Amino acid sequence: RGTMEEMNGPPAGSRQSNGADRGGTGQGDVEISMREPVSTRVPSFPSDEPASPGAVGESTSGIPVQRVPGQGEGGMVCPEDANTGVKKIFADQSYYDTKVETQAWTSRTTFILASIGCAVGVGNIWRFPYMCYRNGGAAFMIPYVISITTLGYPLFVLETALGQGTGKSPVGALGTLCPRLKGLAWLGFSANACITCYYMVVLSWALKYLIASCTMGTPEFAIEGNAPYYFQHVMLDKRYFCTWPSKETSPPPDAERYDVRSVEWQDRDRAMEMGYSCENAGFLDEGSLNMEQVSLFLVVWGIVLSMVFMGTKSLKYSIYVTLPLPYVVIVIMFFRGVTLEGAGEGLKYYLTPKIDILFNDRQELNSQGEPTGKVLPAVNIWLSAASHIFYSLGLGQGMLITYSSYNPSHYPIQANSLIVSAANSLTEIFGGFATFSILGYLAKKKGVTVDEVVAGGPGLVFESLPEAFGLMPAPAFFAFLFFFMLLLLGISSAIGMFESIVCTIRNQLTDMSSTSKMAERMVSRHWILPILCSILIGVPGLLFCRRSAEHWIDLVDGTVSFFLLSLIGVGEFLAVSWVFGIKNFRTVIQHRCGYRPDAFLAFVWTYWGPALLLALFLFGIAGAVESPVTNVPWALCVGWLLAIIPLVFSIQYYLRHPNHDGEHLSVHGLMQRPKTNFSDSTPSYIRAPFRIVAFFTALGKDKMDVSVSTRGAEMTELGPNSGGGAQEDLQHEKRNQSNPLLDRAGV
Secondary structure: OOHHHHHHOOOOOOOOOOOOOOOOOOOOOOOOOOOOOHHHOOOOOOOOOOOOOOOOOOOOOOOOOOOOOOOOOOOOOOOOOOOHHHHHHHHOOHHHOOOOHHHOOOOHHHHHHHHHHHHOOHHHHHOHHHHHHHOOHHHHHHHHHHHHHHHHHHHHHHHHHHHHHHOOOHHHHHHHHOHHHHHHHHHHHHHHHHHHHHHHHHHHHHHHHHHHOOOOOOOHHHOOOOHHHHHHHHHOOOOEEEEOOOOOOOOOOOOOOOOOOOEOHHHHHHHHHHOOEEEEOHHHOOOOOOHHHHHHHHHHHHHHHHHHOOOHHHHHHHHHHHOHHHHHHHHHHHHHHHOOOOHHHHHHHHHOOOHHHHOOOEEEEOOOOOEEEEEEOOHHHHHHHHHHHHHHOOOOOOHHHHHHHOOOOOOOHHHHHHHHHHHHHHHHHHHHHHHHHHHHHHHHHHOOOHHHOOOOOHHHHHHHHHHHHHOOOOHHHHHHHHHHHHHHHHHHHHHHHHHHHHHHHHHHHHHHOOOOHHHHHHHHOOOHHHHHHHHHHHHHHHHHOOOOHHHHHHHHHHHHHHHHHHHHHHHHHHHHHHHOOHHHHHHHHHHHHOOOOOHHHHHHHHHHHHHHHHHHHHHHHHHHHHOOOOOOHHHHHHHHHHHHHHHHHHHHHHHHOOOOOOOOOOHHHHHOOOOOOOOOOOOHHHHHHHHHHHHHHOOOHHHOOOOOHHHHHHHHHHOOOOOHHHHHHHHHHHHHHHOHHHHHHOO
């Protein structure tokens, strides 16, 4: 067999008897031993009966399906003009090694359900209906559909292809494209860890309401007029600071003073009746840990940990419980809601199209429907649709890359992405019908308009809807169903986030196992990593089990979730299309998975996606400066530091580490004028952007001053007695420059 066949793997349907026979190249007998003999890898499918693409079900041997050379375009030859990264991917045969049962899906159906579980979560129930109502009703579907078509779905395909095509976690997958990009993966890891910390706390709230629903009568939180009190006081134990509004007058001398300390919910009401002005204490009175909340928090962590304890071996069973049941509950809630009195009025608010606000600026209204004097640009609606799609699908957090890395190579990437994206959108649209029909019923019973009972965020599911359940027949039953659905949807998303964290750490320790016995032991015992990661992520999560929990969640969600995930999305687009090269990426995916992304996806990945997400990021920055999440300076600094520190680390990692060729970026190269066709009369504002792009994307040696000679200078400074490893690397580098065969093989 020729050398290229040895690098690319045998053609589809071929067999290899042993790894001893080597082929001549016609340029001299050069022996290359880059991997163990292929005969030691036994495919799950017989070579004469290959698995059909898109097959669903278990492998015939009962073990996870193995990636088989030839499942994709196995007979492809590495292009002659390919860069070193592509050559290494073509030569890497570890991709076809059999994976252990805890790191491979045995069914395409399981992967699809797990991906839907990652995408569909608590936000689909409380965020989308409110956004649709506030942004033009049914007219919001226009930017929504455009956003999911031109942003959500393409990025979903990219992350799925990246994970399935490399078979690695986000750090390993992006590092395969270029070692410098590992910093981008760790940036996503940091964002995912912060989100997981507070997400578990929100699930503990749902668990609290679920337990309170287990009663024969009306639950305490569903008693008419008691829902806000239960959530704000019983659940969160909030405190308030009250001040006397006038300096010219003072409170009655014989009355109780409420401006000397923080007060509780009941005292706040009495103070406001006397004329005090009261505000939430927030970060200024955080209190101690709420032990009841801590216990519920630990229970939720225990549930999630038990489901990811053995990787996909346990996930494939739990996902069949946590995902289908919520859909059964949603259907029950829908039919119950549309049959209630006043449901039509609620659906009218949900679906009435207001086309004019998509293209015309409008006045912002307060909770009483009065204008505040602030003008809301029409572009905000389009950006809201784009941002919602991005976060609704769970993009940028590494979950999709992790789950798709467990796939066999023959799973259809585009079809799977389309199924999951469509399921996510249909779920939140259908859930909106159930939500607003119940809100219409609540408004009818209270004799008010739907505007006065609609709330966004946690207030919708923990205040408005529980109050509506109290007015229904069998309130405990419907409250139990709703919070059971909410808890299961949240757990399925939490499983994906936590599994991504565990997988990233596992792959990092696997790379270290050759030099560290402790890392090898931790990888070999699959139960150690989930427990260790749950402790490392769970301990900081205890900070959210205090009075200021809601404020900390808003702070982290407004800084880490929004800004970091936007930048991660931009980084993924640039990494694939500009750093690695869109042509190279399409070639690699076709070689590994038998799927070549079309021209539309290539255009979105290269131009439209980065531009849209960058605009989303810049508008978000402008909004955050104009309306900060909190007015407490130290808390605002902490929130921004949580986003800035990982971002600085990611940029520093990119600048300090070499690419596949061992080349380092040089700031000196940015200052030098690149070798281009620009004339001396070309304005600097045209040349400067080109230099910056060439510097960060490494478009070629002729575009930037990057040279391997810097490594030679390092060897000279180290001297002959500095160790053999670096000297040997330099010798290999020089040998490859004079031997194109070795350079092509990546040796």
